Structure formats: C-alpha cells, structure tokens
Amino acid sequence: MTEPVSSQSLVIDNIGLLVTNDPALGRGPLGIVSNASVVIVDGKVASVGPAGAVADQCIDADQACVLPGFVDSHTHLVFAGDRSEEFTARMAGSPYDGGGIRTTTYATRNTPTDELDRLVRLRLLEAHRAGTTTIEIKSGYGLNVADEARSLQIAKAHTPESTFLGAHLLPAEFEGRSDDYIHLVCGEMLHAAAPNAKWVDAFCETGAFDVDQCQAVLDAGRAAGLGLRLHGNQLGHGPGVQLAVECGCASVDHCTYLTDHDIAALAGSDTVATFLPAADFSTRQPYPDARRVIDAGVTVALASNCNPGSSYTTSISFCIALAVRDMHMTIDEAIQAVTVGGAAALRRDDVGRLTPGSAGHAVILDAPTYHHLAYRPGVPLIRHTIGPLGT
C-alpha cells in the first residue's frame, strides 16, 4: 500500500492508456489519454499530460492502463463470524431470505472491539489491494444501541463514508414488534450512532421493513443531519425506489425489480441506481436489467455489497465482469459505474476521476487496457493501488 503523498510530488509516468473520466481531457466519455502521465501533489492530481513529466517520486506504469481508484459505495464490513456453511447450503437449494443476518449479529455483538476493528482492517486491506480507494461502510450487525454505535465508531475510524443501518433486519428480541424496533432506531439508536455516521440507510423489502417504517428512518436520519440512502427492490417489486426518489436519497441500491414507473422516477431524479451483482451471483438471484435503466438516462453505480451473507467479496473487478457478462453493460459503462458512478452515489465529485484538483487515487493494471477487467475474469489485475483507502 502506498501511503498518502504529502508535501511531495509523485508522477505516474509512462501510462499506456489513462482513464480520466473527463471528456475534456481525452477521448470519449471516459476521457482516455494515451501515453500519459499524472502528477500528484499533496494527494491531489496536479496535472494530466503526456508521458515524461517530472516529480520527486516516479512510478513507471510500463505502458499499462491506469484508472481512477474504485469507489465502492456499498459495503457492510463491520461484522464477525463466518457464514460459509449457510452459503454452501443455499447453493444446495436453501432459499435466501436474509435470515442469516441474525447469525452475524450474534457473532458481531459477541466480538471484542479490538478484534472487530482488526477484521475490518483486514477486509480494507483486501479491498485496497483490489483497487478500491474510497469505500462506504454500513453498520447493521449490531442492531442494538450499543453495538450500532460501536460499529459506526469502527467504520468512521476508517472512512468518512459511514452509514447507520440500524434498520437492516429486525433483531430476534423484537420479533413481532417491528414498530417498536423502528421507534428505537429513530430515537435512541440514531442518537448514539449519528455522531459517527454521514448517512442513514434502511432495508425496504418484504421480510425486512415496510415503506412507512423506512420513511420514518429516513426522516429521522435527515433530521439528525445525515444523508439518505436505501436498499430497495432486491427480491421483488416494491415501493423502495419511489420512496428513495421522493426522499431525495443519494442512492437506492439493488434495483433488480423495477417497473417503468420506477425507472421514470429515477431518471427524473438525482438518485443513483446502484447495482450489486455479486450479491445476485452469490444468492442465485436474477441480475438487474441494467440496459433498461441506463438507456432511460439513470445514473448508475456498481458496488461490491461486501457482507458475509449474500456477497462476501471485495472485488470490484469481479463486479465489472458480471456487469458486462450478465447485465449487458458495456465495459465503458461498467468502468464509469465503479468510479464516477460510485462517487455520484456518495454525492462526491472529488473522487472517481483523475482530473486536476481531484484526489490522487489511481490503480495501475497488469493489463494494457481496462477491457481486461472483464476479459480476464478472476485474474487479480490490480498491480498497484495509489492512495489511502477510505478517503
């Protein structure tokens, strides 16, 4: 891992193919520049130009492809325990209903803070090696006041993009009393969580929370100064997308089951549709119809949804390969979705691009073009990740 460069200049030189994501800097929507260099000063891009720029420190890309660091806008990294046996059972035919979240909640609550933090750091290192430089981390396996607050303290220590997801699933001790639980989430739990959260999120789905409950959580979160996001429309049609758009959520995540009305609502909004194909892979669910969403003009993101139940991967490259193969996104669209798309889902414009003034976060591939991220599935193609993770 490269430490943040401070008061020193760094040049990534001899770049065969550079994705800037700024059409003013290069070709096409990805703003592609050939034979390029990127100079980074004090952690920010100072200039993008032809190869041969000079700086205090030089990384030779050896004609490889360089991209903005990936922005993973949806993860659940704060957890303990292992659910590989549940995964194996599901692959053998048991349905996915989210119920296993309680297994993780039990393990998370019963793990000391130091150990929980160590587990998060290991996952962050893994994500960083896989090219992620900005990451959102949700709580949601504490599901009581103390453990949600603790989860957000841990998340906040690693990233500014920390999300309070008390409304992840009903904890066992509130069985049959979901309104009581939502009352707790919107009151005492939010109060304890908010100091370490930037966002509030809720799981709007049959089996999780209904639209009124989610609305209450979003309203309370907004009142506490948090930005809004929502899980919706993963397992069937439902009101999630409409709620997200009405509330002005930055993103609504999953978006597998969408009506024309949902898509029209998204297209007329600033709400990003975030796809999580690795979850569809690991739960054998259908993939979202990305073409229909993109062709309607909706801004889309792709994220890992890293969590121990439905998507235990940190690999954005894997998400790209699935998006291209199974969701019929073009590789260019997939690259945008994991960079500027992820940034838009976090309402950020300082990451996900390599333009003067933006964060100096980049990945150098073991490949001449970014097409290889889909063309070479399963192969770890991230040679070098530049920039600290989480910022």
Next chain:
Amino acid sequence: MTEPVSSQSLVIDNIGLLVTNDPALGRGPLGIVSNASVVIVDGKVASVGPAGAVADQCIDADQACVLPGFVDSHTHLVFAGDRSEEFTARMAGSPYDGGGIRTTTYATRNTPTDELDRLVRLRLLEAHRAGTTTIEIKSGYGLNVADEARSLQIAKAHTPESTFLGAHLLPAEFEGRSDDYIHLVCGEMLHAAAPNAKWVDAFCETGAFDVDQCQAVLDAGRAAGLGLRLHGNQLGHGPGVQLAVECGCASVDHCTYLTDHDIAALAGSDTVATFLPAADFSTRQPYPDARRVIDAGVTVALASNCNPGSSYTTSISFCIALAVRDMHMTIDEAIQAVTVGGAAALRRDDVGRLTPGSAGHAVILDAPTYHHLAYRPGVPLIRHTIGPLGT
C-alpha cells in the same frame, strides 16, 4: 514461488483443515483432516499427520485450509496478441464462432520464439500464484508444421503435459480444403510435433472439424505414441463424446450439449468429462448440466481453458465459483474436479492429492475452509503455492 525441495524436508504445519483426497486418511470423499501437518521430502509427501511434525523447513499455515495444488488439465497458453476488442464486441452482441483463432494464429506465427516463451512464462507465473501446480498446455495457434512444432517445444519446456492440437481450426490458407489440412496434420505436422507432445487433441465441432477428420487425427496420434483427448459438444449436440469414448480418450472437454446416450457412454468408460465454465462465461454460452453428468457416475474435471479468445483466465478459483453457482456442483465436487478430477483427465495419480508418495504440491488458502473459494468470488485466496508449476 517456492522452489522444489530436494534432499531437504519441509513441513506444512498448523493446518486448520487439510484436504488429502484420500478417504482412508480423513473424513468424507475429500479425506479431510483437521489440525494437520504434511511433511514433504524430495518433493513428495512423506507423511500426513497431526500438527506438530518436524522437518528442516517449516511453513506455518496458521490454521488456514490446505489443498492439493490445482491440476489445470486444459489450457492454450502458447499464443501472442490481444483479443480484448473481440471480447468487447462479443459482449456487445457479436456471436462466438471460433473465427478469431485466426487472429491469434497470425500474431503467434509472427512472434519470435524468445518472446513467445516469455509470454508463456508470464501466464504460468500467474497460474502458479493462483494455485495451479500441474498444467496441460496445447499448441494450436501455429497451424503449420514449423509453428506447431515450435509451440510444442515451448510447451514441453514448461510441462510434461503438452498437447498437439494442430486440428484446432482450419488455417486461412487451407480454406475449402479441410481434408488436405487434416492430411498435413496427420502426417508431416504430427511428425514434427510428436517429439515434444504427450497428447494429441482435436476440435470436433461444426465450424471446426468433423468426426471422420477428428478420428483420423486421433488414430494418427495414437500410432505416433500419443495419448488422446478431444474438444467436443461445446456449441451444439454432436459426435464428439461418442468418438472420444470409442477411441479411449483420457478426456473429452466442454460437454455442454449431451444426450442421454452421450452420458451413458461416458459413464461406461474411463473418459473424463472436463467442464470449462470460464469459456461459457466469456462467450455467454449455456453452462453444462454438471448434475446430470455427475449423478450418472461420470468422472468430471474442471479446467480453465485459458486462451485469448473464449476464456482468458488462469483462475481455477473462478472456475470453482462458476461451477458451484451456475453448474450446481457442490463445493466438494468442484474441489475434487480441480484436483483428482484434473489428474484423472491427464491419467495421473501422483498429483491432485496429498497422500504419502504423491507429489508435494499444495496451496495454502487465505481462508479457514475451501468453501471460501466459492463463497468469496473474485477474491485472490491463494496465500501460498508450494511446488513447481508444470510437473
């Protein structure tokens, strides 16, 4: 990469979960031993026992899972050129008909031997980092006497499992004269290739070669002392599987379109059915119905089919994840298929297992169980590969 241990003993100690593939040594068909150690002397397994064994050199597995090194029984590593644009076009809707092989043939013929060998070595290093310790390499991008012979010289320098695949596709200069080409393959080309080949293979498919042509190639290969293998039933129903069984091929590879008669023939034979799901992924073809084949009692293997056209991956872990998710193999079946299954497809019993006397080839995972190879798709979980690649 760990060099082969010679006249020294090595212990892999503190193994949380060891897959031996010998039911006599441990639990279930995978012969699983908990809290184990494996002692390797002169490159061969000397003993399998409880943790705490002593040797000259020690690798601490730190309670991780240890498996036999993967046996990748189907690759086409000897090639030059890049076909990522063809891949991108195919993902955008162009059909896969194998025609792009000619692009690779042109590039391969026009690449100096040193450079071609360097490319093969890079791919082998990548495969080794991904856990492969035994690998088959085919020719098939030379398609003339000199370039097929050259490809096999390169392959043979890296692995004993080298395969003459002159009958890969009709080269452009033989357009309309496929029988003439097969005559060349069976005569002068085989003569030049055989000294560096262990196996002969042919592509029995509409658009490639018909059953009589493939039969001629197999007969000529056998007469030259080579073992037999076949590509068949990839793109549609056809006579490939029946031919393979009749000729006593060690393996017939792809096996996507099988009749009941094909499956019965395989079940009554020593011919392994080798699945190549990464090719189905990258060509958006249907996956084989592995359950039907396995439930009939056929021995199956999973291999990468690493090649620049239809499957540019070296990742056996990726193949395992696809086999479990999309082919409904159990994780135990998938593990067997990439170890003892691959070995059977190469008629080997010295690799693919960790039993006294077998090769000391092992992978140490960054995971407590082998389930993680499917549970954590896209994540590079091979912490350490022990044993030289290719043997």
